[in-house]
Amino acid sequence: MVYEKNQLLTVEITDMTADGEGIGKVDGYPFFIKDAIIGDQARIRVTRAKKNYGYGRLEKVLMPSPFRIDAKCSFHRQCGGCQLQAMSYERQLQFKEDKVKNNLIRIGGFASEFLDKVMEPIVEMENPFHYRNKALYPIGTGRDGKSIAGFYAGRSHNIIANTDCSLGVYENKEILEIILSYMRENHVSAYDEATGQGLVRHVLVRKGFQSGEIMVCLVLNAKSGRKNSDFLPGQAGLVNSLSKVNGIAGISVSINREHTNVIMGKEIHTIWGKKSIQDTIFIRNVEDDFAATGQGITFSISPLSFYQVNPVQTEKLYSLALSYAEISGKETVWDLYCGIGTISLFLASNAKQIYGVEIVPQAIDDAKQNAIQNDIKNAQFFVGSAEEIFPEKYANDGIRADVVVVDPPRKGCDRTCLETILKMAPERIVYVSCDSATLARDLCILCEDTYEIKRMRAVDMFPMTVHVETIVLLTHKSLRESKRWVCEKHCQDA
Structure with a gap:
């Protein structure tokens, strides 16, 4: 049978790819469906159909998998970061063990029985949220013309505006909102990848979990600077506001004028506090x-470490x-x-x-x-x-x-x-x-x-x-x- 774009189908998700896409078959023809969980009965819309396989968009979960849970973050489907947030943590662990084992069998040629002998149980995390000590937020411009911060949507550079990521540390939200407010008040532009224009490209936040020290680094599309020079209009006001956040130990800028996907520039200038934090x-x-x-x-940790x-x-x-x-x-x-x-x-x-x-x-x-x-x-x-x-x-x-x-x-x-x-x-x-x-x-x-x-x-x-x-x-x-x-x-x- 030939499937056409936008055709609606009902499938049962029987497997998942290593990238977290659900796999469902219709008369033996496999579809790959983002956001579907193994065990779901789902209605999908065909987005692409090739000779031997196709892709579908999850339209509705008709009968949820026993492993499906309510995701903590409302942006989890749009954002490209949390592919498994709608899956129970216990099933995530099984998925990851299976992924490792399957790769060693398929690519390495190792026998399943041998791997059962040498593989020890996966090391799980007691609290699997707010664990990231580092976050890199792209800065862009929303439809209303205001600066936004967030994460890229899956397989794109479209920014999903969200300052409250459930994987990052709690201080990220306060820091980002200070920077966005500063940008609006001082008419500081966000970088535009298409034109190469705009000043602020990314914001890096790092935190030492044991020390409590926090580092903020703004990645700028700016000219190389000299010691004690201002890289941002109204820089003193921004520094004053950020320095009041509990734990802030250093503020720096990274100069990156390259038209590239590489985020951090090699030139780093500390504009307040310490050039590195400890953990x-x-x-x-x-x-x-x-x-x-x-x-x-x-350990001492610098912006490029x-x-x-x-x-x-x-x-x-x-x-x-x-x-x-x-x-x-x-x-x-x-x-x-x-x-x-x-x-x-x-x-x-x-x-x-x-x-x-x-x-x-x-x-x-x-x-x-x-x-x-x-x-x-x-x-x-x-x-x-x-x-x-x-x-x-x-x-x-x-x-x-x-x-x-x-x-x-x-x-x-x-x-x-x-x-x-x-x-x-x-x-x-x-x-x-x-x-x-x-x-x-x-x-x-x-x-x-x-x-x-x-x-x-x-x-x-x-x-x-x-x-x-x-x-x-x-x-x-x-x-x-x-x-x-x-x-x-x-x-x-x-």
Whole structure:
């Protein structure tokens, strides 16, 4: 049967894609439907129909899924950020575990029975709202000509006006409303992507959950400035208003005149207070349901620093990394894609020597400063790409590793980096991944001949979204102590 655009159909949602779209079939023909929940009986409107599949818009839920709940945010369908907010949290956790497992089966070639043996239960979050310590709000102009702040609608750059995100910290609303009020009163224009005109592009807010310190950074389409210069008309009034918000420790501007989707500019000017804020991540006891140990590492965070956005779950994730690494105090550890040294410094107290690599110079400056302020002397950091620095230090300086920790961006590890790890042959690899698809691809390479998965666990770092963090412990096959389940395609027993 041929389906036409705008045709109304009734479907039962029997599955969901990795991106959170519901899947329903009509006479065997699959439709992908945003905002539909597995188990829904729904009326959909056909938006596009191809030869073998189509897309539909959810018009009405005729019979709700047992997993459907009332979403906390009224904008959740329009906004591109919370794909799963209408699904019960328990079902979200199952969705994420299934997503990781399916990617490892489909892309990595690992057997389902093997994964059942090594996968540990997902680490859930006690309160899955208001967990984000960082928010980037695009600034635009509404239909009434007034400046607005919010988030982009899914797969577009249309701004949904909303200053009260249910995932962000409570202070975001007050800060944004101060900035929008200032813009209206001082006739300050919002940036227009189409024309490249307008002054204020984005607002960045970061908060230290332990310290309570808050940083505000306005991204401006402005000329490069000099020290003590004003970048905004009526800048003193804005600074005065923002500085009264409880917790505000620093206000800065980022200059970005590029016609690009890159948000932050490289030029940062502090216009009030401190140039960075601090936060502390505490080590938790993995064997005692993540009970606090009292040991913590304090980090300085600048506007350009990479720092995990969910500090509550970060403590659990990094504590798992420390547990998986099994460091006794004699090991040399390489932390690739180290950012501001978060995992590196977590491991330093248990290791002989830590080497960290990160391509962002500002992040390495922060990592070095973080080591100093925590009195850690056995950590050394290098600026550069992991795929260049890591092989160079191994080939030219003979620096090897007993343990390698990798926490790459969404694209996963570079092939050269993986090949160097295989040549170096560390006893253990701890792989922290924000994308289980590229994780599966990389594990396929590492486990082809040399390594096997010993433990793995998903961590819900991003509740209400389709994203999930995964941590994996790989051990060298030469260390295998007993016969174990292995995957069908890789890690075959000798």
